[in-house]
Amino acid sequence: GAVVSQHPSRVICKSGTSVKIECRSLDFQATTMFWYRQFPKQSLMLMATSNEGSKATYEQGVEKDKFLINHASLTLSTLTVTSAHPEDSSFYICSVRRGQTYEQYFGPGTRLTVT
Amino acid sequence: QKEVEQNSGPLSVPEGAIASLNCTYSDRGSQSFFWYRQYSGKSPELIMSIYSNGDKEDGRFTAQLNKASQYVSLLIRDSQPSDSATYLCAVNIQGGGNKLTFGTGTQLKVEL
Numbered sequence: 001g002a003v004v005s006q007h008p009s010r011v012i013c014k015s016g017t018s019v020k021i022e023c024r025s026l027d028f029q030a031t032t033m034f035w036y037r038q039f040p041k042q043s044l045m046l047m048a049t050s051n052e053g054s055k056a057t058y059e060q061g062v063e064k065d066k067f068l069i070n071h072a073s074l075t076l077s078t079l080t081v082t083s084a085h086p087e088d089s090s091f092y093i094c095s096v097r098r099g100q101t102y103e104q105y106f107g108p109g110t111r112l113t114v115t
Numbered sequence: 116q117k118e119v120e121q122n123s124g125p126l127s128v129p130e131g132a133i134a135s136l137n138c139t140y141s142d143r144g145s146q147s148f149f150w151y152r153q154y155s156g157k158s159p160e161l162i163m164s165i166y167s168n169g170d171k172e173d174g175r176f177t178a179q180l181n182k183a184s185q186y187v188s189l190l191i192r193d194s195q196p197s198d199s200a201t202y203l204c205a206v207n208i209q210g211g212g213n214k215l216t217f218g219t220g221t222q223l224k225v226e227l
Contacts, residue, residue: 001161032213043219044159044203049212057212093158102147102207102215106158 002105003027004096012113013084020080021110023094029074032097034104035067037090044093050077084114116141119206121218129226134191136221138204141185148180148187149215151203159203163189194225 003026013019023033033050048069049057056069068080081088091111095104120139128134136150147166151159165171165178165187177190187206191198201222205215 034214044217046214046217049214097213102213103149103161103164104205104215105161106151109158 002096002098004094004105004107006094006107006110008110009108010111010113012115015085015114016083018080018082019084019112020078021092021094021112023077023079023096023107025075025096028096028098030096030098031074033071033077034095034097035069035077035079036093036095038093038109039090047079081112084112086114088112089114117218118142118208118216119204119218121202121204121221123219124222125224126221127224127226128194130194130196132194134194134198134223134225136189136191136202136204136223137186138188138206138218139186140204140206140208140216142206142208143182143185144209145182145206147207147215148178149205150176150178150187150189151205151217153201153203153220155200191223194223196225196227199223199225 005024007022031052035047036044038044047062050069050071052071058064071077091109093109095106118141150163152162153159163178165180171178175192179188201220203220204218208216
């Protein structure tokens with residue numbers, strides 16, 4: 001497997017503020033990471049593909065100016081939720097792609113609550 | 116037709132029985148297939164990968180792939196209450212880049 005960390009594990013913020021979530025690949029370098037969102041009792045939804053050294057690729061319907069992704073190194077990708085609203089409250093999960101395979105290993109997730 | 120389909124369940128099996136989870140996919144060009152387990156409130160965990168037709172066994176888990184019929188299944192032998200979780204099928208779809216397409220998951224309940 002692979003070890004992937006996320007920080008913070010839980011965060012509560014006020015409406016209108018921004019929150020940054022970090023995703024780290026701890027045991028191998030990852031050129032590609034993914035960001036997902038999951039609402040309670042719903043499916044995993046891919047938000048974007050994060051590529052080291054280049055712009056992220058966003059899925060249809062995901063606002064790139066609201067969900068800022070930075071993948072500045074081979075072990076770290078960050079997701080910033082800007083001007084958060086209560087409807088952004090969700091479980092945000094990153095994953096790391098192993099090499100050139102399709103295998104993905106998930107971080108433990110970050111539970112965001114916007115009040 | 117959805118790209119990756121799973122029965123949402125719940126699938127209930129008694130402890131010690133074999134749990135059979137199924138997944139169908141639409142893209143004949145798919146080559147990589149994965150099963151993830153997700154406990155309630157937790158993130159998904161990769162438990163099996165399969166790339167060739169036939170069976171692949173790992174402990175109590177067996178993945179089965181039939182590319183001609185476009186289905187992949189997961190068998191869990193000697194099911195335990197700790198196997199109760201949602202099982203996600205994931206497939207690479209041609210033209211989808213590096214990403215995986217996930218099914219909506221099947222909830223498994225193993226009852227004492």
